[in-house]
Amino acid sequence: xxxxxxxxxxxxxxxxxxxxxxxxxxxxxxxxxxxxxxxxxxxxxxxxxxxxxxxxxxxxxxxxxxxxxxxxxxxxxxxxxxxxxxxxxxxxxxxxxxxxxxxxxxxxxxxxxxxxxxxxxxxxxxxxxxxxxxxxxxxxxxxxxxxxxxxxxxxxxxxxxxxxxxxxxxxxxxxxxxxxxxxxxxxxxxxxxxxxxxxxxxxxxxxxxxxxxxxxxxxxxxxxxxxxxx
Numbered sequence: 001x002x003x004x005x006x007x008x009x010x011x012x013x014x015x016x017x018x019x020x021x022x023x024x025x026x027x028x029x030x031x032x033x034x035x036x037x038x039x040x041x042x043x044x045x046x047x048x049x050x051x052x053x054x055x056x057x058x059x060x061x062x063x064x065x066x067x068x069x070x071x072x073x074x075x076x077x078x079x080x081x082x083x084x085x086x087x088x089x090x091x092x093x094x095x096x097x098x099x100x101x102x103x104x105x106x107x108x109x110x111x112x113x114x115x116x117x118x119x120x121x122x123x124x125x126x127x128x129x130x131x132x133x134x135x136x137x138x139x140x141x142x143x144x145x146x147x148x149x150x151x152x153x154x155x156x157x158x159x160x161x162x163x164x165x166x167x168x169x170x171x172x173x174x175x176x177x178x179x180x181x182x183x184x185x186x187x188x189x190x191x192x193x194x195x196x197x198x199x200x201x202x203x204x205x206x207x208x209x210x211x212x213x214x215x216x217x218x219x220x221x222x223x224x225x226x227x228x229x230x
Contacts, residue, residue, distance in 0.1 A: 005104075006100050006104070006105075006106045006138065008100050008103065008105070009099070009101070010141070011085065011097060011098070011099045011147055012097070012099075012138045012139065012140055012141060013096075013097055013138065013139040013150050013154070014098055014136050015093065015096070015136070015137050016093065016094065016133060016134075016136045016137060017093030018092045018093065018133065019129075019130050019131060019132060024091070024092060024094075024117075025089055025090075025091055025171075026125070029124075030121065031170075032064075032065070033064070033117065033120055034113075035171075035185055035186055036065070037113055037117055038084060038087065038113065038185070038186045039186055040052060040064070040116075041109060041112040042084070042109055042187070043078050044108075045079045051067075052064070055067045065185075080187070081105035081108055081109045082099060082100055082102075082105045082109050083098065083189040083192070084096065084098060084186055084189060085098065085099060085147075085151065085189055085192050086150075086155050086172075086173045087173050087186065087188075088154050088155065088156075088172035088173070088174075089171040090157060090158060090163055090171075095154040097150060099189070110136045114132055114136065117131070118130070118131040118132065144196075147192075147193065148193060148206070151193045152206060152207035153214055154172070154173075155172055155174040155207055156172075156207050156210075156211050157172065158171075159211055160214050160215050162215075166208065166211070167208075173188055173190065174207070176190060177190050177193070177194060177200060177204070177207075178201070178203065178204040179200070180200065
């Protein structure tokens with residue numbers, strides 16, 4: 001149990017990195033698996049996981065991607081633990097913005113996500129042991145202004161860290177925010193942020209306009225511990 005429980009209807013910046021700063025996403029298959037897991041594990045009743053297991057038994061050669069093409073039609077059966085506002089997956093760490101909507105929702109979701117992805121990664125790479133550096137880290141987003149700035153930090157995180165220009169990076173929610181792209185399986189609640197701007201272009205200008213200051217400071221106040229992501 002966490003010392004300070006996470007509260008329903010509140011937003012949190014969630015992040016973690018690989019143990020010993022190792023890469024946790026080695027290729028596109030790993031990134032896709034984590035993205036699918038963000039959808040698959042976000043279910044209080046485990047209905048999505050049960051549906052996937054039943055589907056896999058009937059269609060052993062099909063992939064998670066093929067499953068979600070059909071599961072999208074039945075998404076009303078999902079009972080989410082959290083709302084996912086934004087995300088970015090970088091080679092050795094990830095960032096999420098989550099809103100808790102069920103008691104202990106973030107804790108349960110992140111435990112399922114971490115355990116499931118670690119099991120997949122270890123089996124694929126013939127390894128054992130922990131993959132992530134302890135429990136996930138969290139920062140309470142306690143104001144709307146802070147939420148907007150954290151969304152820019154997360155959406156543009158690849159550029160903040162010099163990995164790729166945010167507009168070109170495939171493994172974050174930024175393209176969906178500014179282009180309306182929806183080819184990732186994540187059920188994203190981007191309207192929480194976007195509805196506060198007159199247009200997607202206005203949000204884009206806001207987010208990109210903050211990159212230099214975020215890079216200079218490496219973090220905005222309380223975003224992340226500097227030694228954690230350095």
